[in-house]
Amino acid sequence: MSFVDTLRQWDEAITCADRQDLSGALRILMSIQEANSKICFDIGCLHLLNGDLDAAEKAFDCSIRKDEHLAVAFFQRGITFYRKKKYEESLADFHRAFRALRGNQLIDYKPLGLRYILYACEVLHNVALVEAQLGNWEKAQENLVKALDCKTESKLSVIDRALQSTLKQKLFQLVAFPSTSLFRPNKHYVAELEKKDYLGKAKVVASVVPQDDFSGFAPLQPQVEDGPASPRQPEVLRALEGEPHTVLFEFCPETSDELAVVPGNIVFVLQKGADNWAYVVFNERRGLVPYNYLERLEISLATQQTRINQPDRGEPPSREPPTRPARIQGLTPGDGGGDARRMESADASCIVKVHFTFNFAVCIARGSPYGALLGRISKKLNIPAAAVTLSSEAGGRHLGHSNMDDLWRRTEAGRLKVWCRTGEVGGGTPEESAEREKQTDEVQEEVRLVARHPYCSSNPEDLNFEQGETITLLSRGETPPTRAEICQNFHQQILLVPVNQDWLEGCCHGNSGIFPASFVEEVPSNGL
Numbered sequence: 466m467s468f469v470d471t472l473r474q475w476d477e478a479i480t481c482a483d484r485q486d487l488s489g490a491l492r493i494l495m496s497i498q499e500a501n502s503k504i505c506f507d508i509g510c511l512h513l514l515n516g517d518l519d520a521a522e523k524a525f526d527c528s529i530r531k532d533e534h535l536a537v538a539f540f541q542r543g544i545t546f547y548r549k550k551k552y553e554e555s556l557a558d559f560h561r562a563f564r565a566l567r568g569n570q571l572i573d574y575k576p577l578g579l580r581y582i583l584y585a586c587e588v589l590h591n592v593a594l595v596e597a598q599l600g601n602w603e604k605a606q607e608n609l610v611k612a613l614d615c616k617t618e619s620k621l622s623v624i625d626r627a628l629q630s631t632l633k634q635k636l637f638q639l640v641a642f643p644s645t646s647l648f649r650p651n652k653h654y655v656a657e658l659e660k661k662d663y664l665g666k667a668k669v670v671a672s673v674v675p676q677d678d679f680s681g682f683a684p685l686q687p688q689v690e691d692g693p694a695s696p697r698q699p700e701v702l703r704a705l706e707g708e709p710h711t712v713l714f715e716f717c718p719e720t721s722d723e724l725a726v727v728p729g730n731i732v733f734v735l736q737k738g739a740d741n742w743a744y745v746v747f748n749e750r751r752g753l754v755p756y757n758y759l760e761r762l763e764i765s766l767a768t769q770q771t772r773i774n775q776p777d778r779g780e781p782p783s784r785e786p787p788t789r790p791a792r793i794q795g796l797t798p799g800d801g802g803g804d805a806r807r808m809e810s811a812d813a814s815c816i817v818k819v820h821f822t823f824n825f826a827v828c829i830a831r832g833s834p835y836g837a838l839l840g841r842i843s844k845k846l847n848i849p850a851a852a853v854t855l856s857s858e859a860g861g862r863h864l865g866h867s868n869m870d871d872l873w874r875r876t877e878a879g880r881l882k883v884w885c886r887t888g889e890v891g892g893g894t895p896e897e898s899a900e901r902e903k904q905t906d907e908v909q910e911e912v913r914l915v916a917r918h919p920y921c922s923s924n925p926e927d928l929n930f931e932q933g934e935t936i937t938l939l940s941r942g943e944t945p946p947t948r949a950e951i952c953q954n955f956h957q958q959i960l961l962v963p964v965n966q967d968w969l970e971g972c973c974h975g976n977s978g979i980f981p982a983s984f985v986e987e988v989p990s991n992g993l
Contacts, residue, residue: 536565707733714786724752928978
């Protein structure tokens with residue numbers, strides 16, 4: 466069978482599936498000779514919908530043989546084994562799916578024709594469920610704690626509820642793949658299947674120019690008096706995501722889903738809500754900004770360069786910003802940038818502020834055991850857990866498994882404070898370890914920064930400062946992330962980790978966090 470015939474039958478089967486004719490779609494797909502891994506995957510999904518688990522297992526086997534790196538096929542076969550109560554085989558496939566992610570937080574299969582995003586936290590969620598089915602409750606808790614490190618906001622409550630269930634040794638719900646989602650053939654290839662008449666039919670065109678007696682080849686004369694008022698918008702400008710706006714007033718966010726901007730910034734509005742808030746993208750970060758703080762820009766293409774045409778505003782705007790509009794609680798733009806959706810409740814999570822040599826924050830499920838909290842903090846500090854000591858008050862008694870209930874009762878508005886001390890593993894007192902750390906820090910050269918502009922943010926991972934204040938640099942961002950990583954970092958809650966090279970991590974007045982690199986400038990060693 467030729468590639469064109471395969472493409473035509475594949476597209477016909479997807480059309481049947483869209484009409485809910487699943488038996489017809491399955492019949493067409495199974496008639497394709499030498500089916501590729503995506504078609505075999507679609508066959509397995511249709512068998513799952515029909516409840517034929519054995520046939521679905523064979524189809525996913527064929528898909529994996531043809532593409533050993535298709536993580537979603539391992540994920541689907543693991544679900545098939547789970548429903549067949551083959552828990553050992555299911556656990557092995559979920560582990561293979563997690564390895565196929567190659568350390569990424571997610572894989573978006575939309576460019577390959579599948580409208581589905583496979584999240585690493587969901588794979589670990591199912592690994593924990595299978596471990597619970599096998600009676601390995603400690604391993605189930607370990608995998609759920611690991612899932613918290615690579616979670617997204619929309620998946621937060623699901624993982625938290627699963628962790629609470631494991632603490633009570635109760636099973637929880639399996640994260641299943643939507644079997645109605647199928648791989649689709651490339652739409653550009655499908656469009657080429659139709660025959661096209663590039664010449665078209667001949668038409669008689671009369672000139673509107675009076676006494677036009679020209680014969681031969683001439684430019685096409687206009688056939689209407691009222692032509693377009695402006696030239697067609699160039700493709701490069703229509704490819705920009707969102708509508709360009711300029712910021713008129715400084716805006717300091719009060720919630721984690723709002724975005725800090727200053728006058729003069731150019732943002733792109735992706736969606737405007739009925740509550741007069743706009744969902745915008747600026748400097749590779751997305752968030753909410755009051756729409757009455759913005760003014761639309763008109764972009765046009767000049768002869769050799771692209772320029773931004775701004776209307777004549779006359780006098781500069783007042784420095785007093787307009788009234789902050791009221792928020793519709795719980796609404797945030799959807800993944801497709803269209804409709805609004807209600808976020809799942811995150812009441813089960815808690816942000817723990819840790820008082821150390823510098824202050825930082827970690828996010829953990831409320832009611833987690835002492836080992837989970839200790840592991841999260843030790844991982845953040847890159848220090849073995851055995852060398853970390855926690856207490857609920859400065860200089861108070863040490864925390865342990867017995868007094869964690871008292872600690873969680875101190876939670877207020879989803880936030881909690883603990884104090885942290887470290888000591889060297891393998892001997893030596895904490896005072897000797899502190900002295901060694903102090904000597905090591907003195908050897909390292911400190912980089913000082915001075916704030917060119919004030920920075921204010923309510924995000925727990927950000928560092929706030931005023932203009933002119935001195936900041937000690939802790940780390941710099943690495944190479945810029947890919948587009949997939951940018952989307953991933955937006956949905957994932959990242960605490961005290963620079964997003965990219967445009968963001969830095971620093972310490973000021975005993976607090977630490979990330980901040981835009983453009984807001985500060987480095988001070989020479991002899992400048993302070």
